[in-house]
Amino acid sequence: MxxxxxxxxxxxxxxxxxxxxxxxxxxxxxxxxxxxxxxxxxxxxxxxxxxxxxxxxxxxxxxxxxxxxxxxxxxxxxxxxxxxxxxxxxxxxxxxxxxxxxxxxxxxxxxxxxxxxxxxxxxxxxxxxxxxxxxxxxxxxxxxxxxxxxxxxxxxxxxxxxxxxxxxxxxxxxxxxxFLKSLPRKIRAYTVIDALAHSIESFLSKKKGKHEFVEMFASQAIILIIKNIKKYLTSNNTETLNHVARASTLAGMSISSGGTCAPHAFGQALTNFVKVPHGYSIYLFLFKILILTEKKHLKYLSSKIGFNILTEARKINNLIKLPKKIRVNKDIKKKIMKELIELRIQSIRKYPANIDLKRINKILDEVLIQ
Ligand SMILES: [Fe+2]
Missing domain, CATH: 3.40.50.1970 (Rossmann fold)
Structure with missing residues (x-):
């Protein structure tokens, strides 16, 4: 075709x-x-x-x-x-x-x-x-x-x-x-994680009809982020800022056809009930979901970027240094669970991991503290 x-x-x-x-x-x-x-x-x-x-x-x-x-x-x-x-x-x-x-x-x-x-x-x-x-x-x-x-x-x-x-x-x-020069570290962290999630999710998504360039856009964006994130969080080096800007646009082109899946489904369900920035909501779930990914998909993604994605994700997760849990009351957790099951389950299923109801509950338990 x-x-x-x-x-x-x-x-x-x-x-x-x-x-x-x-x-x-x-x-x-x-x-x-x-x-x-x-x-x-x-x-x-x-x-x-x-x-x-x-x-x-x-x-x-x-x-x-x-x-x-x-x-x-x-x-x-x-x-x-x-x-x-x-x-x-x-x-x-x-x-x-x-x-x-x-x-x-x-x-x-x-x-x-x-x-x-x-x-x-x-x-x-x-x-x-x-x-x-x-x-x-x-x-x-x-x-x-x-x-x-x-x-x-x-x-x-x-x-x-x-x-x-x-x-x-x-x-x-x-x-x-x-414009990136005046962004505080915290906003740089949220937003670059959003771009990373866009590229990982669109690469791994099982969405039908996504075009073959998704993998190329996404893998380039992931490589640029892996290589530049450390410097991006701490300096205003022009070339570093340019690389991250490139990665963000490439990741945008990638989700335009590949779409997002499980990490965004969780993040979006959370922000419907708790006022936190979009990028932070994605940060809370991205790494938890990434480790659940079927091995063959992780291997394939790693082979395309020339890095072990799990090792790099762990490094990035440690680098970000934002709270990895968020306090919510019991009712909110129930509402998020309901939204994930009723409205976002299709999106979760596009992700190559077995995320059943028990797993959804476990992920929420790990991130949402009461
Ligand atoms: Fe996003």
Whole structure:
């Protein structure tokens, strides 16, 4: 069978690419909405705005809180009634996801954004029209959202769910590792683990129809992370930052076809009930699940990366030095268990390990303390 890959994102990679006018050469006399957050250093935002204004573009800026897009924030946002030629998402995964959700809502102003998610309560509306194009400038290295067809939406009643749709893949991604310089160690740790999980999960996933390049994207991302994580957590060496930024984007390209599985299923179930960063929730489960992986799959992955994945994962786990357990009450544990069984069991089954109900319980017991 032939492999068919269409990748709609133009990727511009390099130092200071986010403030180089060549990166925005298509933007002339356009109407642009910049979506960003308050965490970002203002001088960078101002530089980009100035650059766009010099090219006679009209620029409007909105600042969002740094969490995943909550459905009501999207549904009730009056900005959706204005017309824009481009959305420029400048921020971490949440800002990029917020922009993806906004551009869906701009084309479907009367629909509830929740009805585009895969949740069982959603109407699962399919998007067939072209949406306002997104230019994504990620300021963290981890989610890979700048190249993925995914967008996480939170609903107060039902928790989190994902929109999966090719139309929301950004048209352009500008990867400039300058933003990583100001990230504290803790955020670097969460986010790089998220990228590592994306690559390991998509590599190992038994998802049908994933294309053969998943293994190449994922194994390259894993190698880059193994070789650079130590230095990344402690220094601002430009080449190291560039390698981690590359790994994150490659991991994003990898999950776009390979998807995630058990570690993300556990992490996402946890964050539905406990407020912790996405990357940290993945950190709590990734290594616990990795050691359960069927030996032949570990061997195959190790042969592709040229490292023993378990040995390297152990080193990384020791290096991260974040709490490996989290305190929750009994009720929360029950809710997480219920969610895993009722909503996420398919995702868990895509992982090559025998994770039955007893094992799910054991994993939760090891991570959640009461
Ligand atoms: Fe993730």
């Amino acid at each position: 032939n492999t068919e890959i269409f990748y709609p994102t133009k990727i511009i990679f390099g130092n200071n690419s986010s403030t180089n006018s060549k990166s925005f050469k298509n933007l002339f006399k356009k109407n642009i909405l910049i979506v960003t957050n308050n965490i970002l250093k203002k001088n960078h935002l101002n530089k980009i705005s100035k650059l766009l204004l010099r090219k006679k573009n009209k620029v409007k800026r909105i600042f969002i809180k740094d969490n995943e897009p909550i459905d009501t924030q999207i549904n009730n946002n009056i900005i959706i009634y204005k017309k824009f030629d481009y959305l420029l998402a400048l921020g971490g995964g949440s800002v990029i996801d917020f922009s993806k959700a906004l551009c869906i809502k701009m084309s479907f102003p009367k629909k509830d954004i929740w009805d585009f998610t895969t949740h069982k309560t959603s109407k699962k509306i399919e998007i067939k029209k072209k949406l306002t194009p997104i230019i994504a400038i990620p300021t963290t290295a981890g989610t890979g959202s700048e190249v993925t067809p995914f967008c996480v939406i939170e609903n107060k009643k039902y928790g989190k769910s994902t929109i999966k749709c090719k139309s929301i893949i950004p048209h352009q991604a500008i990867i400039d590792s300058v």
